[in-house]
Amino acid sequence: MSSAGMESAHAEKRAEEILSSGARLAGKYMTFKLADEEYGLEILKVREIIGLMDITRVPKTAGYIRGVINLRGKVIPVVDLRLKFGMARTENTDQTVIIVVQYSNENSDYTMGILVDEVLEVLNIDSGQIEPPPSFGGTIESEFILGIGKSDKRVIFLLDIGRVLTEGDASGLSSLVEA
């Protein structure tokens, strides 16, 4: 399948979009760590950060879905972002937290928890500090990335969390098959 060409074209188009709206991307980001990498979430999509709690496994679902938790009476799913990105699963530490994010997609609101290794800080990133996402040659990551933020020589991948969590369903199916 000659999808690689199409994909890169798609990525370029996205890059243009992002460049043109570079100013839109400027703002506050909540940064967190997965392994040694730093990621950023638009602060407006973060509802709260909660410590690790008992997660009920939901059988027969995608591997990256760790299960569901009780968020003050509401049941929400928790996604292990490491597994989502195809990274190795690690043991939970006392730094492991769940970031509760809220976003809208196609007229419905989603509330989900994402499991990350460590929460860092809230960063203000100017439009000048943001670069368009590089092409990784059609890997899924570039789809999930709004742009790359630079701050004090640190590189922060700014995530399009809605895309990460929603579009993951397709890859979720494939990981279900592999599981």
Next chain:
Amino acid sequence: MNIEALLEWVDDFAAVVITTETPDTECLAQSRAILVKIQEEISEGVLPEIEKRLSVCIAVIDKLHHQDEAAKESEFQSLLPYLAEIQNLLRKGKASNRISLSSDTEEEHAVDDDADEESDHFQLPEYVDQEVYKEFLSNFGHVLEEIEQDILLLEKGSASAKADLKRKIHTLKGEAGVLSLDDVEMVCHAVEDLLGENLPARTTTDLLLETVDWMRRAGKRYADFQYPEPRGDYQIAQLKNRNSDATDSPALISETEATYGVVQVSQANEPSADDLSVKDSGNDVIHVNWDEETVTLVGEFLEESEEGLSHADQILMNIDHSGMEPEKVNALFRTFHTIKGVSGFLELAEITKLAHTTETMLDQVREGKYALEGPVLDLVFDSTELMRRMLKAVRAAVENGGAIQKEFGLNAQIHKLNEVIKGRMPEADELLEVAPGEKLGQILLKSNVPPSVIDAALKAQVESGRPLGEELVAQGNVKPKEVSQALRAQRISAESASVKIKETVKVDLERVDRLVEMIGELVIVESMVVHADEIASLASLKVRTYLSQLEKITRDLQDTGMRMRMVPVRGVFQKMARMVRDLARKSGKSVRMVTAGEGTEMDRSMVEQVTDPLVHMIRNAVDHAIESAEVRKAAGKQLEGSVTLSAYHEGGSIVIEIADDGKGLDRDAIVDKAIRQGMIAGGDQLTDSEIFKLIFAPGFSTAAKVTEISGRGVGMDVVKRNIESMRGRISIESEKGRGTTFKLILPLTLAIIDGMLVSCGSEKYIVPTLSIVESLQVSPAMVNSFAEKGELINVRGEIFPLIRMAQLFEIEDGSPASTDGLVVVIEGVGKKVALFVDDVLTQQQVVIKSLGNGIQKTPFISGGAIMSDGTVGLILNVEEIAALVDKRSNKKLENAINATGIRTQTTANAPVSGALNLKREAAMHQVQKENTL
């Protein structure tokens, strides 16, 4: 010729009729001349309504020439109503300026066409606030529901309903006018006109119900900012056209026929007329000449008959309370039958005739052609009353010697009875307006019963202990009919009162849901606090008391919260009553709808969900189950079919029962069909309930022709699916030829579920209690493995596929191969499977929560619930698990095992459900994989 002049002529003529007691020949000739003149003036099909009435009048006058004085007088007076109608029609014509144009209908069409050319788009005038408009429309449906209810009450003869209806229509008209919904406003106005006229109840209600339907559709169109389709003009035309139709038929035609009928009879049999009044014309007595023996017989007859009549009155008065039971109608029938027999023997022809006619009518009631209620009931009262007077006259004649004084009104009564026998229902007398809660005595006072009489009866009542009504009748001061009517008025007002009494506040549903959700959270936190180890270790009595108080309040709060979502099933039941009425009308069957337990409350969202299945089942019942009148007669059943819809609580569930007295399910036909479709094997011994459940199978219904399975099964799989999605069950009882009863057993609310907590390894799951058949300890001997892939379990001879939870859910620390554990037999989509778990922990109620829309698909899990420790528990989707097992292969397998007697290991390669499904799943995954690559 102008209308004014015509009107004047009619007025003059009416004056003549009123002032003339007995018209002489000259007067008749003049009258005829006037009528003919009017007829000529308005000739040529311009005003068919008026013409029709004029011809009737002329015909009556023509006949009058040959009749005796008494007949002349009464017949002449009978012209008056026709004249009044003609006047009305003329006035209306004048008002609408239509009279000299073409006929009404054509004009209506012209208006209709105009409307079609206009754009459909409805523009809200600027001065109307959108919010107000929306508010009105959202309330509109509710208002229409109330109106519909009033219409149905009106059909039963409630006067207060009519007043209510008028008021509501008027309010609606005003509101619609403010919002410039001109179509609705105009239609309301036409309805008001219709209500102002006195049309036969049935025709009116038909028209009104159609109009309500139109309004409902109009409301929907307006919500989309479109004009109603068809436009209001059309509906008004319907109302008006039908309105005049209604006056023609059946009311007018029946009257004309009746007039002709009477006239012809008296002409043909003039010398030896069938009633005595004619024979002894001008002479109000009948001379009798009885010997002593006959006198004794007559005395006995009078005694017996009077006793019989009193008994009949008592039955009649009680019929309204306890409904019409066949024995009671039989008893009434017997009373009149006996009177008829003996009076015939004694040659008391008048009495015989009255008894005979009443008996004929009662016979029809017995056959179920119509119910003994309202006007029909009044008619029987009239008969007993008249009969009693006639008996009194006979007694007077016997005691004093001489002739029997004739009773007036016999002809009229017999005429009325005959009308009913011919199937034309009389107009209901307007019942008294009664405020809810009024006592019988108070009502009777209003109907001009003197207070002294009631006081006396009340005093006597203390001694006799009889109900006031019976006491009054026993004292002979009040007619039983009056008591009965008063009781009916009282009942109707009580019925409508029970609806009105409650005051309500409208609350946004989202807010209620949020509140209920928050209460749910509170309950969980409360339970976490109460059960926290730190608190449990506290020895303080004070703290414990507080905590238990807190617990109680929380439970109460939860209860109240849940109840906020509950609404009575009344609304749905009313819809069904309406549907039965319409369906019965359409199919030409006579069906009586009985509802019970309308006050039973259900979760709001369930009420909506249960409507669809009910519609299916009721339609089936009326369309297919209830036989035509001929078939019913042949089967010795009441001619009128009945559909009973009732709701009640049973245990922790709500039961909705739909019972019909139709032909019932044909067990053999269903079995035949199922065998042909390969759903069951020929040799299978199935219980009735198993067989009846087959009708729910998808595809079964569509393939089976209506006649083959008594029509049942149309859409039944939809019914089943709907009910199961509400976590409900259906049970069927049916007897061929006697009827069918469907029971929908539903949970109290969708938000809460009774669950059994089971564990497997370190994980816990909730199994809905409603779908658990049983749970039992397994011994290794019960489990049969099949080609080392599928497993079966033999429970007391019944064989189920065994599904191991550890395997199904890939639970790492579950014990996949052990036989030491518990089996929970669950049932979903009519299939039973055994679920192997480690332990059954406890039963508890849980609040169902969605797992969040972040998780797209959760196979075998229907939702989550917050457990008492604050973690999330998962609720099993029993239907999905049961669907794993293919019913057919399961059956074959079972048969194979039964046939060969092999009970343990076998290597036969018959398809095993479990294995099959594993394969299918693998295949599906393969496909998915390919799709994603």
